[in-house]
Amino acid sequence: MRLYNTMGREIQEFKPINEKEVGLYCCGPTVYNYAHIGNLRTYVFEDLLRRTLEYAGYNVNHVMNITDVGHLTGDADDGEDKMEKSARETGKTPADIASFFTDAFFKDIDRLNITRPKTACAATKHIGNMIGLIKRLEAKGFTYIEGGNVYFDTSKFENYGEMALLDRQKLKAGARIAVDGNKKNPADFVLWFTNSKFENHIMQWESPWGRGYPGWHVECSAMSMKYLGDSFDIHCGGIDHIPIHHTNEIAQSEAASGKKWVNYWIHGEFLLMDKQKMAKSAGNFFTLQTLIDEGYDPLDYRYFCLGGHYRSQLIFNFESLDAARNARSNLALKVADLKAEAEPAPKAKLDVRAAAILKKFNAGLLNDLNAPKALAELWQLMKDKEISAGDKLGTVLEMDRVLGLKLEEVEASSAELTDEEYAVVKEREQARSDKDWAKADELRGKLLEMGIEIKDTAEGTECKKRGNL
């Protein structure tokens, strides 16, 4: 399997630390608001990665953090905590907010058929681990205290910014935000705050440096190391995390352990709205629920995401989403008809043509998760005139183990009609023989709403069950 590693900026052959085990850490949501579909694109990509690894035979230990503390509203270190702000505005406690939006997040990823991580860890449950990490860093001399906060001294970490190529960038300190006068170096970042500028800051914990709360990079290092060890295979996230969040995580993790922390860094690109990135701050975002309210199935969005490569920006608009919906619907219709015709052939007994297409499908995914290529192979399969229904069905269901489009659940179009449905069909046939076309057409529409598709032929009327499509 080949994957593009942001560390080194090249496609590399994937070799896990342990032969059959993969440690996978994915940056999770900050649970102060709903995820938007741009956020969700990244989780779809990570799910594709996980499923591909599992399909390739690896046992994946998938860990994701739930950030319920520590991210700030403002661009600088003096911004208000998002959790606290949301709590204050709604009159709820931060814990209530976190609980509510954590549930909403899992509901979204469930609806997208994204496999839940084996471990989903909340930051507030791991404050002790974070303090432990900061103490390790302090003992090794990587920290300093200024203005009541504990800072990481980036000048002490030799390869700081290596992945983000920061040494090649002449960063303009203060280009966007005010410089924190407490910092010795512009890139230094806070490990522990004791000086909240907001009175009544609810989320505070005791620490060796005083009562306060952790900086927002610490949790990922502390929790990933707890669940996956000082060194593990893959760390994923959005591309925006490369220069700051992941750069700082690498620095503090490797400074603490003295070991290489992560072997493969894989980052997903943004979803664009009208050529601009989708962002809550820009106000140009949709939630999954918005799409559902517009009449789309969450899997339509999943299919849409699979239509673009994870390392390319993907342009979202409703015309494209319609295209994805139509494509997925057409696929499901074909699968329903295949199920009516034959039993799926087992993978080991596929004929050579089907096996060859499946091989190309796999090759696409194993080559840096080329899902668009894999989908193209899927359509080659569906269009093939020589492959039998059983072989097609067996192959496409095999493909869907990675694609996750729930084709297994598609009902065969031959499913028996209920008495009620049958009665309407008979009623329409009567209308047709009476040449009462208006009534026949009306009943055809009614049947379609009931999920029954009608086809009038010279031999009579045929029905197809389209109930769950």
Next chain:
RNA sequence: GGCGCCGUACCCAAGUGGUAAGGGAGAGGUCUGCAAAACCUUCAUGCAGCGGUUCGAAUCCGCUCGGCGCCUCCA
């Protein structure tokens, strides 16, 4: 100011040296009382533009034009 990336048909989008995947939409046809679905046919001598390298370039190099992201909120 610096860094990273992109520009492929009406829309989305693969392909990154060997002669343009796939989906959707559109058009024509078969079938039908009319439809829908299905099936068949069709849909870029062309990959922003201009040069260059090469037997050969959408793919490599240069320039120009246009767009996106980042430089401590961000998936």
